[in-house]
Structures are given as structure tokens and as C-alpha cells.
Amino acid sequence: MFIEVGHFAVVLAFALSIVASTIPLWGAHKADARLMALAVPAVRGQFVLIAVGFAALVAAFIDNDFSVLYVAENSNTALPFAYRIAAVWGAHEGSLLLWVLILAGWALAVSIFSQSLPVVMKTRVLALLSWVTLGFLSFLLFTSNPFERLIPAALEGRDLNPLLQDPALVIHPPMLYMGYVGFSVAWAFAVAALLGGTLDSTWARWSRPWTTVAWLFLTIGISLGSWWAYYELGWGGWWFWDPVENASFMPWLMGTALIHSLAVTEKRATFKNWTVLLAIFTFSLSLLGTFLVRSGVLVSVHAFATDPERGAWILAMMTIFVSVGLFLYAWRAPYITSVGKFNWLSRESLLLVNNVLLVVAAITVLTGTLYPIALDWLKVGKISVGPPYFNATFVPLMLPLMLAMGFGVASRWKRDSRQLLNRLAVASAVAAALGLLFNLVVVENNSVLIAVSVFLAFWVLVTAAREPIQRIRSKGSVAAGIKSLPLHLHGMVVAHIGLAITALGIAVTSADSAMADEVIKRGNSATVGGYEFQFMNIEEVAGPNYDATRASIKVNQGREHVAWLYPEKRIYRVQTSPMTEAGIDAGFTRDVYISLGEPVGNDSWSFRMQVKPLVRWIWLGTIFMAIGGLLAVCDPRYRRQAKRKAA
Amino acid sequence: MKRFILPFVFLAGLVTLLAAGLGLNPREVPSPLIGKPVPEFTLPTLADPEFRVSDRDLKGQPYLFNVWASWCPTCYQEHPLLMQLAERGVNIVGLNIEDERADAIAVLEKGGDPYRVVLVDYDGRSRIDWGVIATPETFLVDANGVIQYKHTGAITWQDWAEVIAPKYQQLLTGAPRG
Numbered sequence: 001m002f003i004e005v006g007h008f009a010v011v012l013a014f015a016l017s018i019v020a021s022t023i024p025l026w027g028a029h030k031a032d033a034r035l036m037a038l039a040v041p042a043v044r045g046q047f048v049l050i051a052v053g054f055a056a057l058v059a060a061f062i063d064n065d066f067s068v069l070y071v072a073e074n075s076n077t078a079l080p081f082a083y084r085i086a087a088v089w090g091a092h093e094g095s096l097l098l099w100v101l102i103l104a105g106w107a108l109a110v111s112i113f114s115q116s117l118p119v120v121m122k123t124r125v126l127a128l129l130s131w132v133t134l135g136f137l138s139f140l141l142f143t144s145n146p147f148e149r150l151i152p153a154a155l156e157g158r159d160l161n162p163l164l165q166d167p168a169l170v171i172h173p174p175m176l177y178m179g180y181v182g183f184s185v186a187w188a189f190a191v192a193a194l195l196g197g198t199l200d201s202t203w204a205r206w207s208r209p210w211t212t213v214a215w216l217f218l219t220i221g222i223s224l225g226s227w228w229a230y231y232e233l234g235w236g237g238w239w240f241w242d243p244v245e246n247a248s249f250m251p252w253l254m255g256t257a258l259i260h261s262l263a264v265t266e267k268r269a270t271f272k273n274w275t276v277l278l279a280i281f282t283f284s285l286s287l288l289g290t291f292l293v294r295s296g297v298l299v300s301v302h303a304f305a306t307d308p309e310r311g312a313w314i315l316a317m318m319t320i321f322v323s324v325g326l327f328l329y330a331w332r333a334p335y336i337t338s339v340g341k342f343n344w345l346s347r348e349s350l351l352l353v354n355n356v357l358l359v360v361a362a363i364t365v366l367t368g369t370l371y372p373i374a375l376d377w378l379k380v381g382k383i384s385v386g387p388p389y390f391n392a393t394f395v396p397l398m399l400p401l402m403l404a405m406g407f408g409v410a411s412r413w414k415r416d417s418r419q420l421l422n423r424l425a426v427a428s429a430v431a432a433a434l435g436l437l438f439n440l441v442v443v444e445n446n447s448v449l450i451a452v453s454v455f456l457a458f459w460v461l462v463t464a465a466r467e468p469i470q471r472i473r474s475k476g477s478v479a480a481g482i483k484s485l486p487l488h489l490h491g492m493v494v495a496h497i498g499l500a501i502t503a504l505g506i507a508v509t510s511a512d513s514a515m516a517d518e519v520i521k522r523g524n525s526a527t528v529g530g531y532e533f534q535f536m537n538i539e540e541v542a543g544p545n546y547d548a549t550r551a552s553i554k555v556n557q558g559r560e561h562v563a564w565l566y567p568e569k570r571i572y573r574v575q576t577s578p579m580t581e582a583g584i585d586a587g588f589t590r591d592v593y594i595s596l597g598e599p600v601g602n603d604s605w606s607f608r609m610q611v612k613p614l615v616r617w618i619w620l621g622t623i624f625m626a627i628g629g630l631l632a633v634c635d636p637r638y639r640r641q642a643k644r645k646a647a
Numbered sequence: 648m649k650r651f652i653l654p655f656v657f658l659a660g661l662v663t664l665l666a667a668g669l670g671l672n673p674r675e676v677p678s679p680l681i682g683k684p685v686p687e688f689t690l691p692t693l694a695d696p697e698f699r700v701s702d703r704d705l706k707g708q709p710y711l712f713n714v715w716a717s718w719c720p721t722c723y724q725e726h727p728l729l730m731q732l733a734e735r736g737v738n739i740v741g742l743n744i745e746d747e748r749a750d751a752i753a754v755l756e757k758g759g760d761p762y763r764v765v766l767v768d769y770d771g772r773s774r775i776d777w778g779v780i781a782t783p784e785t786f787l788v789d790a791n792g793v794i795q796y797k798h799t800g801a802i803t804w805q806d807w808a809e810v811i812a813p814k815y816q817q818l819l820t821g822a823p824r825g
Contacts, residue, residue: 277654288661295669311669319662326658330651370661373668576720 003068006056007147010097013049013104014137016042020130028123028195036123040111043126046133047104054101057146058088067153070094070146076159076574078545086170087160092294092310093146095173100136102174103181107133110185110210117206124192125185132184135317143310159545159574168228176221176248180286182214183255187283187325190276194328199276199336204266207279209633211262215255216629222248223622234580234595236515236610238618241390246369247289250362254282257358260351268348268413270340273333274355280325285362287318292369343415350408357401364393395449402456402503405496406431406463424463431455431462438504442614443511450511457503464496491632498624505617514611517597521604529611531592532556533565538605546570546579551596551605553583567596567607591615679778680786680794685712686776693743693751693765700766702792709795709818710738710763711811712786714774717743717750719782725801726758732807733761737815741765744774744782787811789818 020042027035057070061084066072074087074094089095107129114122140146163169189207193199225245230238239245258278265275295311342348368385410424435455443450467489472481485493514529525534534554541548548568555562565583572579585592590613597606680686689701713729715722733739741762743751746769755765768774777786780799787796796814798806 280654284658288665291665295665308669312666315662315665315669319658322658323655326654330655333651370664370668373671374664376671377664377667576718 002056003060003065003147003149006053007145009049009056010053010137010147011141013046013053014134014141016046016049017130017134017137020046021127021134024123025127028120028127031120033119036119039123039126039130043104043107043111043130046130047101047108050097050101050104050137053147054088054097057094057097058085061085061088064157065153066155066157067150068146069148069150072150072154072157074160075157076545077156078573079157079160079165080544082167082170083160083165086164089173090160090164093140093144095177096136096140096144097146098174099177099181100133100140102177103129103133103136103184106181106185106210110188114206121192121196121198121203121206124195125188128188128191129184132188132321135321139310139313139317143313157574159572162546162570162572162575162577162579163232165545165572166228166232168224168232172221172224172228175217175224179214179216179218179221179255180248180251180289182210182217183251183279183283183286185210185214186255186258186279187321190279191325191328194276194325194332197332197335199272199332201266201269204262204275205638208259208262208266209638211255211259211279212629212633215252215259216626216633218248218252218255219622219626219629222252223619223626227619230615231582231584232579234582234608236513236582236593236595236608236612238509238615241368241385241387243369244293246365247292250365250369251282251285251289253358253362253365254278254285257355257362258282260354260358264348264351268340268342270342270348271352271355272336273329276329276333278355278359280322280329283325284318284322285366287314287321288366290314291318340414342413345411345416345420347408347411347413347416350404350411353404354401354408357397357404361394361397361401364397365390368393398503399452399456402460402499405499406459409463409467409492409496424466427462427466428459431459434458434462443508445511447511450507453503453507457500457507460496460503461500464493464500467493486637487635488632488637491628491630491635493628494631495625495628498621498626498628500621501617501624502621505614505619505621508614509612509618512613513615515608516610517606517608519600519604519606521602526607526609528609530557531562531609531611533594533607533609535605535607541568543570545574546572548581549596551583551607553594553607555585555592563592565592565594567594569596586616588616589613681797683794685786685788685792685794686773688766688768688773688776690742690766690768690773693741693748693755693767696748696767700764705740705788706792707790708738709787709789709815710740711815712740712742712777712788713762714742714744714777714779714782714784714786716746716782717754718746721801722783723754723758725783726754726761728802728804728807729761730759738763742773742777743767744779745769745771785811787814787818 020039024036024039024042027033027038057068060068060071061075062081064071064075064077064084070091070093074090075084079087087094089098107126110122110125110129114125117125186207189203189210193203222245225248226238229240230236258275261271261275261278264271291311291314295308295314340348368389371385406424406427407420410427411420432455435458438458439446439451439454443454468482468485471485472478475481475484516526516528518526520526520533520535522535522538525532527533532555534556535551536554537552539550539552541550548570550566550568553565553567555565563585565585567583568581570579570581571577580595582593582595590611593610593612595608597608599605685702687702689699692698692700711732715725729739739762741764743765746767748767751765751767755762766773783801785798785802786794789795795818796811798811802811
């Protein structure tokens with residue numbers, strides 16, 4: 001019965017979002033305070049109602065209520081409790097409900113934390129977010145209803161896709177959606193500002209923390225997805241340029257450009273048009289990502305069950321939201337003047353370089369992702385675009401970006417001079433020395449590309465660290481120096497160091513990973529990358545909802561024992577699909593990785609063994625980036641400014 | 648003003664492309680074997696491993712060449728449809744791949760046997776010749792042993808009625824009598 005309550009609540013939320021998206025907007029247009037006052041309670045009401053709907057679905061999963069179609073399709077009595085909850089967003093319908101819940105949560109947060117915003121602005125932002133909620137709720141209710149009953153009820157559920165039965169996958173989608181959906185706030189702020197015609201630096205200041213929060217969640221989400229693919233798919237790769245990965249990476253690239261561009265608009269009141277356009281594009285790419293994942297236009301390892309009708313819905317929504325933004329932009333932009341003037345060498349110009357490179361990178365990824373559709377449409381042929389294209393086009397864009405980063409951090413607003421090079425003399429010497437040392441000591445199979453990447457990573461690292469070090473030197477003590485650096489600059493420093501760590505991880509893992517596929521007879525061993533893998537035993541083990549074949553591998557390095565690894569092949573009982581669970585000995589300097597292959601008879605099995613130096617650094621760096629974003633958002637500046645405005 | 652229109656042009660192009668993409672099926676990979684004779688084979692049958700059937704033995708009338716396995720859930724989904732086609736007299740030849748003989752026989756005992764004959768290919772060679780990527784796959788072969796069509800995944804009634812049945816009928820009427 002409760003599922004109907006949930007369904008009803010979501011229908012009410014739909015009705016409420018019609019009210020919230022229209023009346024307050026009209027009120028803002030007519031400057032009618034009573035109509036505008038509707039926005040806040042309406043947005044909060046939407047959140048409560050959608051939360052009730054979500055809770056009803058969670059309850060149905062906990063109760064194993066197989067009279068609900070979606071539950072019967074994605075759960076099972078043998079499914080462990082935590083995965084029964086995660087199964088709520090394990091397929092299209094439920095994940096869309098989570099998506100809408102998060103969207104309503106963002107709107108709720110805006111309604112709470114924007115007390116200082118002018119009422120008209122706040123009303124417009126909330127009403128615009130309600131339009132997005134309305135769009136996604138109608139999509140949910142008309143094409144993808146998770147509350148549908150299955151009559152007669154199923155006796156047993158079809159179980160959650162085994163690939164998704166994993167701790168990282170429990171939190172990966174919510175994080176990713178927080179990011180995707182969060183960019184709708186950036187879009188709403190941009191469109192609200194265009195509506196009001198008040199595209200000033202205050203707008204940028206309001207929009208900045210929201211954009212950064214969305215960005216940091218997306219960073220974590222993408223990183224978790226990469227980490228999951230690394231240990232769960234059993235190939236040991238951490239990024240595949242798969243369409244679904246690209247779908248989340250494009251908004252990340254554009255969003256990264258946006259947070260930098262917002263900084264310029266806030267500080268220097270310039271780049272205004274560009275920033276607005278980036279806000280619109282970032283959200284467009286979020287919607288495009290949703291479209292690519294859920295419409296079935298592309299084949300991917302982890303796309304949802306596909307349905308062209310759903311694709312048409314999302315495409316229509318994307319067209320509407322983006323057109324509204326672009327229409328207002330075309331209307332207002334000619335009248336917006338960017339007052340700040342800047343020299344060809346200045347922080348502005350270097351941030352412009354950053355923006356151009358990031359946008360070009362996003363377009364490169366977009367092109368590679370959509371190219372197969374275009375060729376198929378033109379009947380030229382069926383192809384898939386893989387890592388060779390992306391590595392050849394993407395990497396050359398990232399290297400100059402890293403070069404510009406170092407100069408950008410140290411440069412001055414408005415105009416800089418040769419002084420910039422003098423200022424960075426020590427930093428570049430230190431970076432060169434560290435880079436050289438690292439290249440000689442750590443990297444084994446070096447190449448020009450790897451060596452350059454390592455130098456640039458240290459360049460980014462040292463120039464970022466230079467900022468707090470200088471403060472410490474001028475203040476005379478570490479505590480005073482750290483304290484004197486504003487929190488948002490700490491955020492920048494930490495995030496840039498994070499990027500350097502990730503870059504080092506990528507460079508060394510690509511250069512020095514060792515891999516071998518070998519057949520090993522029980523009792524024998526094989527040596528890969530200096531590690532000896534001894535195949536000790538193989539046995540059958542039963543999990544809660546799967547049966548596994550588990551090998552015991554003793555790993556030695558020289559005479560020293562390193563670890564016991566237990567790679568598994570699992571057969572999940574309900575969906576009867578085989579899964580590999582890699583055995584990994586994780587370490588700061590290297591991962592030792594083994595996955596179990598097939599039996600080849602005579603007590604022998606095939607194995608894939610890998611040694612991957614510094615692979616953890618890739619994800620470690622993203623944690624730094626996310627912490628950097630968090631520090632930037634916590635800067636009291638945003639609240640202080642807000643208070644002054646209110647007073 | 649022009650530069651403010653540019654984003655619109657970009658959007659329109661993108662939307663057109665994506666809308667066109669919706670009508671396409673990325674999973675429908677055309678087989679290079681279409682229009683070519685079936686790969687040569689001589690394979691044992693499931694019923695009697697001593698008895699072998701070659702591609703030449705199957706010539707003379709059109710048939711559906713259905714690749715399946717007992718471990719493949721989609722094949723189970725397709726099975727009832729194959730049973731009904733067999734009852735209507737459609738000529739279906741099975742190729743059982745990467746399987747255990749006992750498991751495959753158990754499936755046919757339980758769900759019925761729609762096949763005129765089931766060939767087994769447990770070393771995977773014939774499967775590679777036919778370019779099978781995923782089970783089930785179904786090839787439509789004419790009376791002269793030339794592949795006319797390939798379907799990947801379970802055949803639905805819609806696939807049968809709209810695409811495969813007309814082609815099959817056409818091959819039947821054009822087939823040499825006797």
C-alpha cells in the first residue's frame with residue numbers, strides 16, 4: 001500500500017512543480033511580493049514529497065515487495081541488505097527518482113542558504129530549478145515509473161545486476177548525480193541573471209560556491225567510477241574512454257573551465273558573456289550525458305536498458321533548457337559590457353588559455369563520442385572510437401594546460417610583465433630538479449611524452465605550493481603564514497597539487513605497468529614485474545547470492561613474502577552471469593593485481609597478472625581536488641559578503 | 648549579432664544528429680558474411696556425437712541457423728518462439744557452442760526441441776568462422792547455402808513478423824522443389 005502513497009506523493013510533487021515554475025516567475029516579472037513568496041515553500045514542499053516517494057521505494061526494496069515491478073526486476077531475497085538499498089538506483093527508473101530527489105535537494109539548499117540574495121533573483125533561480133524538476137518528474141511519471149505494480153506479484157526477484165553489487169557502486173551514482181544535477185544550479189543562476197539583465201560580478205559570487213560544490217561531487221563521482229572499473233572489471237584499466245565515462249567527463253571539463261571563468265568574472269568583472277555561456281554549456285553537457293546513457297544511441301559496457309522513447313524525452317528537455325538559455329543569451333549578451341581591461345600577459349589572459357584548452361578538450365571528447373553516431377547516420381559504416389583517438393587528441397591539450405597553470409597561479413591580475421619569469425625562477429629550478437630526479441629514479445621505461453608530463457606535473461606542484469610557502473616566509477612562522485592565506489586560495493593550492501599527483505600517477509602507470517597472461521599449474525609460479533605469483537590452491541566458495549571459484553596466490557618479491565591474493569570468478573545464481581573479482585595488494589608505490597581466467601585442464605588455470613606502479617595516485621589526486629573544492633566553498637568570504645549585502 | 652547565433656546553430660546540429668541517432672540501432676552490426684556461402688564445416692550432432700553433418704548436407708532448402716548455449720539466459724527467452732516456429736514447419740538448425748553435452752540435452756528435454764538437427768562446436772572453431780560474438784545469434788541461410796540475413800540477440804515476435812518471416816517466405820517460394 002505504501003508504494004501507492006509514494007506514487008501519489010510524487011504526482012503531488014509534479015503538480016507543485018507546475019505551480020513553482022510559473023507563478024513565482026510571473027510574480028518576479030510583475031514585482032509582486034506575494035506571488036514571489038510562493039517559491040520557497042513550493043520548492044521545500046517538492047523536496048518533502050519526492051523524499052516520501054523515494055522512501056516508499058526504499059521501503060519496498062527492504063521488504064522485498066515483489067509486487068512492485070521495479071523491485072522484482074532489480075532485487076532478490078538473497079541480496080544483502082546494503083545492496084537492496086543500493087538497488088533502488090540500480091536501474092533506470094529508480095536512478096531517475098534519485099536524480100529528481102537530488103535535484104529537489106539542491107533547490108532546497110538554495111532556498112535555505114540564499115537568505116541574502118535579492119528576492120527577485122532568488123525567486124527566479126528557484127522557479128527555474130522547478131522547471132528542471134518539472135521536466136524530469138514528467139519524464140519519470142510518463143515514461144519511467146518506478147512505482148508500477150506487478151500483478152500477480154513475482155515470488156522471487158530477478159536480482160540486481162552483479163556488476164553493481166559493489167561498495168563503490170553504492171555511492172558512485174549518488175555522487176555523480178550530485179555533480180550532474182548541481183550544474184543545473186549554475187544554469188539557473190545564469191538564466192536568472194540573464195532574465196534580470198543584471199549580469200554583474202555579484203551574480204558570479206553567488207553562483208561560485210554552488211558550481212564548486214557540484215564540481216567537487218562530480219570529481220568524486222568520476223573517480224569512484226574509475227576506481228570501480230579498475231578492480232571490478234578485472235582488466236586492470238582505470239579509464240576506458242567508454243561513452244558513459246565520457247558522458248560524465250565532458251561536463252567535468254566544461255565545469256572546470258566554468259569555475260575558473262567565474263573567478264575572473266567575480267574578481268575582475270570581465271569574461272561575463274563567456275561565463276554565462278559556459279554555465280549554459282556545462283548543464284547542457286550534463287543533460288547530454290543523461291541522454292547518451294539512457295537513450296541507447298551508443299553501445300557501452302554500462303548503459304541502462306535502452307528505449308528510444310526515453311531518448312526522445314531527454315532530447316526534448318535538453319533542447320528546451322539549452323534553447324531558453326541561449327535565447328536569453330542572444331537577447332541580453334549584446335548589451336553586456338565587460339569593463340575589466342587586461343593585458344596580453346596577465347592572470348586573465350592565462351585563465352583564458354585555461355578556458356580555451358578545457359573547452360577544446362571537452363569538444364574533442366564530444367567529437368569522439370558522437371562520431372560513431374554521425375557515421376552510422378550517414379551510412380558510412382559502424383565504428384567505435386577508442387583510446388587511440390582520445391589519447392592522441394586529449395593528452396596534447398593537457399600538457400600546455402599544465403604549463404599555463406603554473407604561470408596562472410603566480411601571475412597578477414590585469415597586467416604582468418617579465419617580472420613573472422623572475423618570480424618563478426626559483427620555482428622552475430626546483431620543479432626541474434624534482435622532475436629530473438623523479439624521471440631518473442622512479443620512471444623506468446621513459447619516453448619524451450612521459451618525461452615532459454613528469455616535469456609539468458612537478459611544475460604544477462611547485463608553483464601551487466609556492467603560494468603558501470611565500471606566506472610562511474614573509475610571516476616568519478608556519479602557523480601565521482597558513483592563517484594569512486585565504487581559505488579559497490588554500491583550496492586552489494590543494495586542488496592543483498591534486499592534479500599534479502593524478503598526472504604523476506597516470507604518467508608512471510602508463511609507462512611502467514607490467515602485465516602478463518599466463519597459464520599456471522597448481523603449485524607452480526610465474527614472475528611478472530619482479531613479483532613471483534605462486535598458485536597455491538583453488539577452491540569453491542559460496543557467497544550469499546553467488547558461487548565462486550577462488551584461487552589462493554602467494555606473492556613474493558625475491559625471498560620476501562608480500563601478500564596473499566584471492567582472485568575469484570563468481571557466478572551469481574539468479575542472473576547466472578560470470579563476474580571476476582580481482583585479487584589486489586594495494587600500495588602507495590604500486591598495486592599487485594591478479595585476475596583469475598579459465599581452467600585449461602590438468603589442474604592449470606589461466607591468470608592475468610599485473611604490477612601497476614603509482615596507480616593509487618590517480619585517485620589520491622582526485623581526493624585532493626575534491627578537498628580543494630571543499631576548502632574553497634568554506635571560505636567565509638562568500639558568507640561575509642552576503643552579510644554585508646544584507647545589512 | 649552573428650556570434651550570438653552561433654551557439655544556436657551548434658545546438659541545432661547536435662540535436663539533429665542525436666535525434667537521427669535515436670532511430671539507429673548501434674547493436675545491429677551487419678555481418679560481413681551476408682551474401683556469402685556459409686563457412687565450411689563438418690560437425691558432430693548433439694544427439695549422436697559419432698554422426699557428423701556438413702554444410703553440404705544442409706543444402707536444398709532454406710533454414711534458420713540458430714547459435715545457442717545452455718548457459719545463455721537470452722536463449723531461454725527465445726526458446727518458446729523457436730518452438731512455435733518449429734511447429735509451423737520452419738526449418739531450424741541449431742549450433743550449440745561452448746557447452747556441456749548433458750546440459751544442452753537437458754535444456755531440450757525440458758523446454759522441447761525446435762531443431763531439425765543440433766550441431767555441436769565445443770572447441771570454438773566453427774563459432775569463429777561464423778563470426779559469432781554473442782548468443783543467441785540467428786542466420787537465415789537459403790537453399791544454396793548462402794547467408795541472407797543475420798539477427799543478433801533473441802528474436803522477438805516483432806522481429807519475426809516484420810523482418811525475418813518475409814525473407815524466409817521469399818526464400819521458400821524461390822527454393823528448388825524436391
